Amino acid sequence: MSTAFRLEAVRQTYAGRTVLDLDFLEVRRGEILALVGPSGSGKSTLLRLLNFLERPTEGRVWYEGQATDGERTPLELRRQVTTVFQHTVLQKASVRANVAYGLRLRGQPTDGRVRSLLASVGMGELAGAQARLLSGGEKQRVALARALIFRPRVLLLDEPTANLDPYNVGLIEQIVRAENREHGTTVVLVTHNVFQAHRLAHRTGLVLNGGLVELADTPVFFASPADPRTAAFVSGEMVY
Amino acid sequence: MSGLLGGEIWADLLPIIFLSLRVTGIALAICTVAGVPIGAILGLTRIPGRRLVTAILYTGMGLPPVVVGLFVYLLLSRSGPLGALGWLFTPRAMILAQAVISFPLVTGLTMTAIQSVDPSFRQQMRALGATRLQEIWALLREARLGVVAGIVAAFGSIISEVGAVMLVGGNIAGKTRVLTTAIVLNTRQGEFQPAILLGVILLVLAFLANLAMLRLQGRSG
Ligand SMILES: Nc1ncnc2c1ncn2[C@@H]1O[C@H](COP(=O)(O)OP(=O)(O)O)[C@@H](O)[C@H]1O
Numbered sequence: 001m002s003t004a005f006r007l008e009a010v011r012q013t014y015a016g017r018t019v020l021d022l023d024f025l026e027v028r029r030g031e032i033l034a035l036v037g038p039s040g041s042g043k044s045t046l047l048r049l050l051n052f053l054e055r056p057t058e059g060r061v062w063y064e065g066q067a068t069d070g071e072r073t074p075l076e077l078r079r080q081v082t083t084v085f086q087h088t089v090l091q092k093a094s095v096r097a098n099v100a101y102g103l104r105l106r107g108q109p110t111d112g113r114v115r116s117l118l119a120s121v122g123m124g125e126l127a128g129a130q131a132r133l134l135s136g137g138e139k140q141r142v143a144l145a146r147a148l149i150f151r152p153r154v155l156l157l158d159e160p161t162a163n164l165d166p167y168n169v170g171l172i173e174q175i176v177r178a179e180n181r182e183h184g185t186t187v188v189l190v191t192h193n194v195f196q197a198h199r200l201a202h203r204t205g206l207v208l209n210g211g212l213v214e215l216a217d218t219p220v221f222f223a224s225p226a227d228p229r230t231a232a233f234v235s236g237e238m239v240y
Numbered sequence: 241m242s243g244l245l246g247g248e249i250w251a252d253l254l255p256i257i258f259l260s261l262r263v264t265g266i267a268l269a270i271c272t273v274a275g276v277p278i279g280a281i282l283g284l285t286r287i288p289g290r291r292l293v294t295a296i297l298y299t300g301m302g303l304p305p306v307v308v309g310l311f312v313y314l315l316l317s318r319s320g321p322l323g324a325l326g327w328l329f330t331p332r333a334m335i336l337a338q339a340v341i342s343f344p345l346v347t348g349l350t351m352t353a354i355q356s357v358d359p360s361f362r363q364q365m366r367a368l369g370a371t372r373l374q375e376i377w378a379l380l381r382e383a384r385l386g387v388v389a390g391i392v393a394a395f396g397s398i399i400s401e402v403g404a405v406m407l408v409g410g411n412i413a414g415k416t417r418v419l420t421t422a423i424v425l426n427t428r429q430g431e432f433q434p435a436i437l438l439g440v441i442l443l444v445l446a447f448l449a450n451l452a453m454l455r456l457q458g459r460s461g
């Protein structure tokens with residue numbers, strides 16, 4: 001079993017409008033998969049399905065070989081997958097309390113782990129600070145820390161570095177790469193930054209109008225895409 | 241003025257101050273116990289008719305307290321539906337009136353506090369592994385400063401209210417005389433010293449309540 005997710009004939013429809021329509025998608029265990037595509041193409045919707053936050057209108061999401069059912073997916077499976085969103089909303093509490101949350105709700109001890117994780121995202125000094133006073137980059141690093149604290153098997157990233165400065169982008173990419181290497185964490189990264197996909201991902205896919213145009217090993221995706229729309233998107237010529 | 245601060249005048253005034261605090265405190269406790277859960281449910285759910293309930297709450301917030309006093313008076317008067325309780329012209333009548341006045345405020349501000357949490361917050365908590373119950377608990381914690389601010393605002397408004405407690409309490413010396421009604425009476429009788437003293441105490445209480453509210457809002461904003 002080397003498949004983390006398998007989606008078959010999955011369709012998501014809001015108020016009669018289909019925004020996602022995938023014949024097939026497989027996410028391999030332990031890979032970093034990047035999904036690129038213009039805004040509105042259905043990338044965030046796909047991540048909500050992968051995080052069991054919604055159930056697809058049609059089709060099924062298989063996780064670790066088991067059929068899942070949106071929010072009704074068994075808690076132990078649900079808790080293996082998490083998302084870092086583009087617009088992180090932190091709790092009105094200290095940085096430390098925000099990061100400890102995932103452990104507390106699992107009834108696990110927080111000792112030591114919070115401190116060392118905060119240090120590894122460069123937030124050790126700000127552990128006691130009020131989370132709402134942080135800068136955008138600091139917020140996203142806390143968001144990453146609060147997701148990684150319970151050691152998820154799958155980390156979903158929804159444009160986690162959009163609008164961040166190069167220093168924070170670099171830091172976050174480094175943390176994600178390390179997490180994937182050291183713990184075998186499966187990562188699905190949604191980004192409209194093709195360079196970021198190129199830097200991080202083992203495989204990259206293009207999502208367009210709710211469909212998956214092409215999915216290939218990252219070097220192939222960028223150097224010799226099969227679909228002309230991929231070539232256009234990668235070269236920045238796609239008009240959308 | 242020397243007689244004011246050291247003298248026997250306190251023997252008259254202290255019971256008034258304590259009764260004010262007791263009536264308002266109990267009224268506040270009642271409307272908190274009732275209003276916070278109801279406001280939370282209104283803020284959390286999308287039940288049909290919520291808009292109507294909200295409109296009623298906002299109307300309630302803007303209701304002149306003296307009108308509430310009139311309703312409570314009619315309710316408790318000898319021939320009224322609750323006349324048999326014999327509550328009219330007792331502290332209980334004043335507690336009831338103050339609880340009714342502050343209920344929409346506490347309920348409405350609780351609802352608003354919960355609704356003003358970022359709509360994405362719940363989904364993000366769930367993505368971190370929260371159960372439905374844990375997610376709601378996190379949301380309530382997130383809104384707690386707004387809820388407390390509502391309770392403090394209610395305190396400030398009912399402790400300084402005069403019309404309703406005058407109507408239903410009757411301003412009876414040693415029985416239903418509170419800060420506001422004592423000030424009215426003293427002033428009418430030309431006894432300005434105790435009136436001013438009570439006024440200052442009322443001001444200080446209202447000021448402290450507002451100070452607490454501003455601090456809380458500063459922390460939650
Ligand atoms: N909950 C929802 N209700 C209705 N429409 C939605 C909802 N979520 C997303 N959409 C619509 O689905 C489309 C795809 O959105 P999204 O998945 O956010 O795209 P992307 O993340 O690629 O920008 C958009 O047109 C968006 O307006």
Ligand SMILES: [Mg+2]
Pocket residue numbers: 040043044045158
């Ligand atoms: Mg999106």
